[in-house]
Amino acid sequence: MRRRLLSSTLLVAVIGVLLLGIPLGVAVNRLIEEEATQELSSQAKSLLGEVEYARIQDQPIDPEQLKRKYPDRYIQIYAKGTPPQVTTVGDEPPENHKMTQDAQSENGVYVAVSRDKTEVEREVRAWLLLILALAAAALAVAVGLAIVQSRRLTLPLSDLAMIAERLGSGDARPSKHRYGIQELDRVAEVLDRSATRISDLLAREREFATDASHQLRTPLTGLTMRLEEIVAAAHEPGIVKEEGEAAIVQAERLTAVIDELLAAARRQRHAQTEVVELDDLLDQQFIEWGPVFRRGGRQLKLSGTRGLQAVGTSGGISQVISTLLENSLEHGDGTVTVTTSDKDRSVLVEVADEGEGIPEDLAPRVFERNVSGAGGTGLGLTLARALAAADGGRLELVRPRPAAFALFLRQVGDPGRKRVVSGPA
Template identity: 40%
Template sequence: MRQRVVRVALTAALVAVVLLAAPLALAIRSSLYAGQRDTLERTALAAAVRVSPDYVTGDPVELPKAPTGGHLGLYDPQRRLRAGSGPRTVDAAVRDALGGDVVRARSGGDLVVVVPVSHAERVIGVVRASSPVGAVLDRVLVAWAVLLGVTMVALAVAVVVARRQARVLAAPLEDLSRHCRAVADGDLDARAAAGGIAEIDQVARTHNTMLQGLSDLLRRERDFTANASHQLRTPLTGLRLILETGLAKDDARPALREALDATQRLDHTIDELLRLARADGMPRSPLPDRSVPELLQKTEERWHGLFAHDGRRLELAGGLEADDVRVPGAAVEEILGVLLDNARVHGRGTVRLTVRDLGEALAFDVADEGRLAGHPAHLFERGRSAGGGSGIGLALARDLATRLEGRLSVTRTDPTTFTLLVPTGDPHDEEPGGSGPAR
């Protein structure tokens, strides 16, 4: 691209110089020849005023000095040279000037100007001034040489400016090309920098916007894959235990009904993960659709068998018996599932799920008898886990809580206690209430 810019700029400069220099060269030539003729005419006129009417009778005529390399002579009406220097055989210019007109001509390689001398309305002679054409031609060639030198300097300056502008224009495009190669090699964090050229910067901004959208899309796809893998593993384990228990009994219908409920919960889990991974980012909070007692009952049915299989206890407690307090059931159940699974895998002893009414919000406390090591904030970072896990579940739970316009946090480290705050008013009108006190 740089060579192309230089070629275009040089071609434009060359065309401009030719269009300007050619007429200027002709104008210089014409001006120098006209100036020399004007000089000859002034010299001839200066000589003509010195000619006395009786020069023919013997009064000598004193003519000015002749032009350098040329001649200055006085001719009478009989076309004879009376004074000065000039050709003995008169030319057509002298003959024409005897008619009373100033004549400019070229004769025998000379520029000639002939001026008539008049007295009493009669031409009594002519003054002929001449100079070699070669002298003027030498001056023309010198002027043309200077013009050619200026032209070459102008072209050299145009090349220098074009090369500099080519670097300025090509640098942002080369940077954008390097950025695209880095993206093609897998570096999705690379971003094109501004280069100071509005049009190229607009392309870079559009490219960065597109790349940001692709990066967000890939991140959501990766998060969905990881979340689905994490969230489906425990329900599938529970489903397997239900089916194994049913196979050990003569009547498998209760186990099949329980397995059907488990598959419905799996379907709800997938729906929640898909909603979380929607392309428009965090969607609006879902509407409350389930009472707290119903939610606690479903949670106990889902998790009691898993804790019992591990030889541990799950205790549920809460002071909410009325059905008029409702929460987004699927999302809250999914978050509580993450917290209970985290307590089952990484905690110890009895696990307690407690519900507290804080007025504008409900607090769901999940506590076990273990002790949390490390900084609590690191637990919610995707890819990090204090207990050797994948670090996906708690990050997913916090994302779900944010979608509910609630909050998930660690309220105690010994024993380990997680608290989920869920607003009980219209989630689209107000923010959730304050956090519950640490236990």
């Protein structure tokens, strides 16, 4: 591309120089010749006047004086009389290089002034050489400008090609390069926007993979516990049936979690809330987590108001409570108490334990992504708060020591019960 730009610019410059230089050379040649002719004509008329004045004054013509006054000129003077007077001054130039202008009066005086044309040709050649030098300088400037312009155009294009190749290889960093050329800057802006979108897509995919691994761990743990209970109670048919049904419930919950995570990854989760019976939901959670707490020598306790209803999604509320119970099991201590109440136009589900709680410096950031004070993933509470917000509720840390989390849900009859929400952030 650079070679094509150079050749095309040079061609345009040559054509421009030829279109301007040739007419200029012809015009300069004619102008110099016309100036020389007009000078000879003016000298001939002036000399004719001097000769006429000398004849009126009856003074002779002095050739030496004329030679000094008109140097490098060949002068011929003819005057009528008896006999006629003929006067010549200077050396006659060669016939093929001779320029002559004459003048004649009514009294019979004829004057001719000639000069050597070689001097005029020399002056013409000097001007033509100057024009050629200017043309060569113009071509050199054109080549220089073409080189600069070609570098200005080709280097940004090469840079944009490298950026596009980098995007194709997965490096989605915006370049922020601008080149001072409107069209190239627009292409660079489009590539930067594409890089930002690709970066967001990659980040969402990574977050989805991380969130999926975290959210699927709890249902899989519950399913594993149910299967272990089945194996342990294989000699008791009634217990096997009960534990098998619980395992099916865990599998169904696992499927629901996968569906919600996939929808959240595509940003197309439009969950419409419904009336949820908290007693049924909490009973199911106690069935799932009760054996785990018993094996750990800890107690799981339910207290508060029964028969409460809230507006939300069963899957979302179950995941939030399951996350809180798992955190209490792993990071807390003592009895875990789940308390339900109904106040301030909200249905409250509080999960508290008797452990050391959350450090003061960590408490304000406990819901931030990747923040964990006990070697965890730092994702559970972040996702739980996002799920609570998706159902129109909120999840708060109401007491850091010992830790107590409260899930605020909307009451039945809340005006926003049919709100359409997006997936977890």
